[in-house]
Amino acid sequence: MIAEIGHLALWLALFAAAGQVFSGALGVTLRHGILMAAAPAFALTQAVCAALAFVMLALAFLRDDFSLAYVAANSNSLLPEFYKLAAVWGAHEGSFLLWILIMSLWTLAVAMDTRLPLIAFKTAMLVVMGALSCGFLLFSLLTSSPFDRLLPFSPVEGADLNPQLQDFGLIVHPPMLYLGYIGFSVAFAFAIASLWLRPPDAETLRWLRPWTNAAWCFLGLGIVLGSWWAYYELGWGGWWFWDAVENASLIPWLAGTALIHSLAVSEKRGFFGQWTLLLAILVFSFSLLGAFLVRSGVLISVHAFASDPERGLFMLIFLVVVVGSALLLYFFRFPPSIAGNYGLWSRETFLLTNNHLLAAAAGTVLLGTLFPLVYESLSGGRKLSVGPPYFNLTFLPLAGLLALALALGPLMRWSRTPVRIILRQVAWLTGISLTAGLLLPLLLSDAFNPSLMLTSALAFWIFGGLWMVIRHESFVRNPSASRVGMCLAHAGFVVCLIGVGFSSTLSQSKNVLLNSGQETTLAGYHFRFEGVVRQRGANYLADVGILKVSPPPLLGWFSRSAIDLRPEKRLYPVRGNVMTEAAISPGLWLDLYATLGSPVGEGWSMQLHYKPFIRWIWLGGVLMALGGLIPLFGRRYRRVARES
Amino acid sequence: MVKTKHWVPLLPVLVFVGIVLILGRSLHLENRDTLPSAMTGLPLPSLVLPSLSGGPVNTRELKGEVALLNIWATWCPTCLAEHQYLNQLTQDHDLPVYGVNYKDDPVKARAWLAELGNPYVLNLVDNGQLAVHLGVYGAPETFVLDAQGIIRYRHVGELNERVWSSRLGALVESLREEAGVR
Numbered sequence: 001m002i003a004e005i006g007h008l009a010l011w012l013a014l015f016a017a018a019g020q021v022f023s024g025a026l027g028v029t030l031r032h033g034i035l036m037a038a039a040p041a042f043a044l045t046q047a048v049c050a051a052l053a054f055v056m057l058a059l060a061f062l063r064d065d066f067s068l069a070y071v072a073a074n075s076n077s078l079l080p081e082f083y084k085l086a087a088v089w090g091a092h093e094g095s096f097l098l099w100i101l102i103m104s105l106w107t108l109a110v111a112m113d114t115r116l117p118l119i120a121f122k123t124a125m126l127v128v129m130g131a132l133s134c135g136f137l138l139f140s141l142l143t144s145s146p147f148d149r150l151l152p153f154s155p156v157e158g159a160d161l162n163p164q165l166q167d168f169g170l171i172v173h174p175p176m177l178y179l180g181y182i183g184f185s186v187a188f189a190f191a192i193a194s195l196w197l198r199p200p201d202a203e204t205l206r207w208l209r210p211w212t213n214a215a216w217c218f219l220g221l222g223i224v225l226g227s228w229w230a231y232y233e234l235g236w237g238g239w240w241f242w243d244a245v246e247n248a249s250l251i252p253w254l255a256g257t258a259l260i261h262s263l264a265v266s267e268k269r270g271f272f273g274q275w276t277l278l279l280a281i282l283v284f285s286f287s288l289l290g291a292f293l294v295r296s297g298v299l300i301s302v303h304a305f306a307s308d309p310e311r312g313l314f315m316l317i318f319l320v321v322v323v324g325s326a327l328l329l330y331f332f333r334f335p336p337s338i339a340g341n342y343g344l345w346s347r348e349t350f351l352l353t354n355n356h357l358l359a360a361a362a363g364t365v366l367l368g369t370l371f372p373l374v375y376e377s378l379s380g381g382r383k384l385s386v387g388p389p390y391f392n393l394t395f396l397p398l399a400g401l402l403a404l405a406l407a408l409g410p411l412m413r414w415s416r417t418p419v420r421i422i423l424r425q426v427a428w429l430t431g432i433s434l435t436a437g438l439l440l441p442l443l444l445s446d447a448f449n450p451s452l453m454l455t456s457a458l459a460f461w462i463f464g465g466l467w468m469v470i471r472h473e474s475f476v477r478n479p480s481a482s483r484v485g486m487c488l489a490h491a492g493f494v495v496c497l498i499g500v501g502f503s504s505t506l507s508q509s510k511n512v513l514l515n516s517g518q519e520t521t522l523a524g525y526h527f528r529f530e531g532v533v534r535q536r537g538a539n540y541l542a543d544v545g546i547l548k549v550s551p552p553p554l555l556g557w558f559s560r561s562a563i564d565l566r567p568e569k570r571l572y573p574v575r576g577n578v579m580t581e582a583a584i585s586p587g588l589w590l591d592l593y594a595t596l597g598s599p600v601g602e603g604w605s606m607q608l609h610y611k612p613f614i615r616w617i618w619l620g621g622v623l624m625a626l627g628g629l630i631p632l633f634g635r636r637y638r639r640v641a642r643e644s
Numbered sequence: 645m646v647k648t649k650h651w652v653p654l655l656p657v658l659v660f661v662g663i664v665l666i667l668g669r670s671l672h673l674e675n676r677d678t679l680p681s682a683m684t685g686l687p688l689p690s691l692v693l694p695s696l697s698g699g700p701v702n703t704r705e706l707k708g709e710v711a712l713l714n715i716w717a718t719w720c721p722t723c724l725a726e727h728q729y730l731n732q733l734t735q736d737h738d739l740p741v742y743g744v745n746y747k748d749d750p751v752k753a754r755a756w757l758a759e760l761g762n763p764y765v766l767n768l769v770d771n772g773q774l775a776v777h778l779g780v781y782g783a784p785e786t787f788v789l790d791a792q793g794i795i796r797y798r799h800v801g802e803l804n805e806r807v808w809s810s811r812l813g814a815l816v817e818s819l820r821e822e823a824g825v826r
Contacts, residue, residue: 155759156759278656316671327656330653374666377670
């Protein structure tokens with residue numbers, strides 16, 4: 001019964017979404033007040049129905065209704081309740097229901113937002129978002145309904161949730177990502193409504209900015225969660241793999257970052273309007289493309305869902321309709337260009353540079369991700385994979401250039417900055433960054449290390465620039481939420497840069513074979529192996545290695561106090577599985593990380609890792625997201641946009 | 645000048661059309677689920693593994709007939725869907741299927757077979773030793789073995805009616821003919 005209610009609710013949501021599209025479109029065309037007012041009501045209905053369907057599926061999980069194919073495949077009566085709930089979005093069908101729910105919630109949020117009193121414009125946005133909902137709902141109902149029954153032979157017990165998914169990081173990861181992906185549909189709908197009705201003015205563009213920021217933050221946090229999970233769970237210390245699905249989330253994030261910046265110019269100065277609208281279309285298109293890549297099975301990835309070509313075909317058609325018609329509309333209603341009147345040394349120039357670099361970065365990642373498919377098509381089915389060497393070679397230089405521009409951009413004035421001032425600032429920054437770039441690496445490493453020097457020089461270049469921004473009188477006089485957020489996000493970029501640069505150059509690891517009582521040294525740290533003890537866990541037997549670690553004597557504040565690392569090798573007798581539990585001692589400055597291998601003669605083989613600054617990567621990501629979030633609470637975006 | 649400006653916005657459309665063509669083609673490429681396996685053309689690695697029913701089995705013994713080697717686990721949702729098809733397949737085609745119960749709990753696995761039916765001739769219990777040699781990505785995967793026990797084909801993902809009728813069925817038939825001629 002529960003499943004039938006859920007299924008019915010999904011159909012009702014589809015009718016509501018269709019109602020939203022038709023009443024809205026008719027209302028906008030005829031400028032009919034009541035028809036336009038119906039669209040938000042339909043949006044509310046749709047959200048309620050989607051929520052109902054979601055709750056029904058959750059109930060089916062909690063009640064162990066294994067007559068539902070989806071529940072039977074992804075749950076088990078012995079699974080803890082918390083994981084039963086998480087299993088709702090543990091596989092394709094249910095996660096797509098979550099996708100639908102999130103879409104309807106974003107739609108509802110737009111419908112309820114009273115800061116945009118342009119009724120026709122907002123209704124046009126609701127038409128676009130309703131049409132997207134229709135597509136998603138049809139996809140779910142026709143090809144991947146989570147409410148299909150296994151009748152008449154329903155299993156007594158379910159197959160259990162994939163053990164890898166039974167983890168907190170992985171449970172929050174998809175909802176965050178989806179909030180981001182789908183959040184960009186607001187900007188997409190905004191662009192379509194602008195092309196349809198009227199070019200956007202400063203007031204409406206200002207209205208869009210917090211929406212874009214919010215989506216961008218969620219996406220960023222989702223990416224950080226995924227990367228962090230890979231680090232602690234996969235057990236060999238990697239944090240980014242240039243996997244196709246990771247790339248699929250990185251591309252819209254990069255394009256979204258560009259959009260946030262170009263929106264600033266469009267709102268404040270009225271330039272780049274064409275480009276901003278195109279970006280708004282592209283960011284969401286990349287999100288859809290990502291969803292296609294994950295769910296159609298064209299790419300082989302650790303994330304891929306069990307695939308089915310019918311689904312792939314449906315999604316491809318949907319992609320063609322949505323993105324194709326958006327781009328064609330853009331072509332036919334190409335907004336008039338406003339010649340930007342600004343000097344070379346202006347904030348406009350630097351924001352344009354930012355956009356070029358970010359667009360190039362997104363393009364590079366996109367090319368690397370799709371190239372295996374291109375090759376496969378052209379070579380008649382031969383496979384090829386594009387790996388880290390390509391991405392490091394193309395992506396890292398762009399990130400470096402971005403870092404160079406990033407320090408100067410916020411120091412520039414709109415329109416024109418006196419060269420005298422710039423020269424003085426650049427001289428200061430060069431001084432700071434060269435000094436730091438030469439000195440800091442000496443402190444951290446004894447060998448001559450160019451990439452370390454480059455990273456520290458860039459980091460101090462940006463920190464110096466931020467310092468100047470914060471010290472500047474306009475900031476001191478009015479530290480608005482937008483400015484604080486900007487500085488925080490930029491600081492997050494540096495922190496992330498330091499994390500990536502330092503951890504990749506300074507990390508050390510070694511494989512050793514130690515008898516109990518023996519010692520070894522890694523990066524100055526003494527590891528003394530005390531032997532292995534046998535322990536009994538709740539449902540496993542563990543061999544626990546004990547490593548006493550003492551820090552090098554000379555590093556002072558930078559080093560760690562003496563610790564014990566206890567890597568484990570667990571045998572789960574019921575499952576017959578042997579699992580390796582890495583011992584990670586996390587720290588702001590460095591992680592120490594040990595995994596236990598197998599007994600060899602009298603001793604044990606093990607792997608020791610020294611990973612300085614690795615936490616900075618995620619810390620930076622979180623700071624960037626926070627920086628994007630803070631402006632939402634400022635006064636600036638609370639104002640109602642006036643009809644101009 | 646004006647004219648060139650007007651055609652610039654067509655560029656995204658063209659790029660998009662290109663991307664769609666590629667995606668569409670990869671969606672319909674015949675061997676979408678095949679990964680090049682370094683093992684194709686080689687015999688199964690020689691390993692002695694326990695079996696679900698009890699005694700140890702040497703993987704080299706899995707020959708004499710054209711057969712499928714199916715990697716599965718009770719924690720794998722797709723395997724549940726695949727299982728019904730395997731039951732039907734073994735009934736319809738008289739084809740031996742060797743199971744490899746991959747990183748699983750033997751108790752659960754036995755219960756699963758008792759409840760859902762057992763299409764397998766035998767089931768090896770593998771915690772990864774065999775799968776590593778075969779380069780297994782995850783469950784389910786299916787390998788086609790010829791009568792000499794040599795791996796001839798690898799299918800990644802669910803085995804179903806569509807996969808059978810488009811590829812595996814014909815391959816198994818031709819391998820059987822080959823074996824018959826010899």
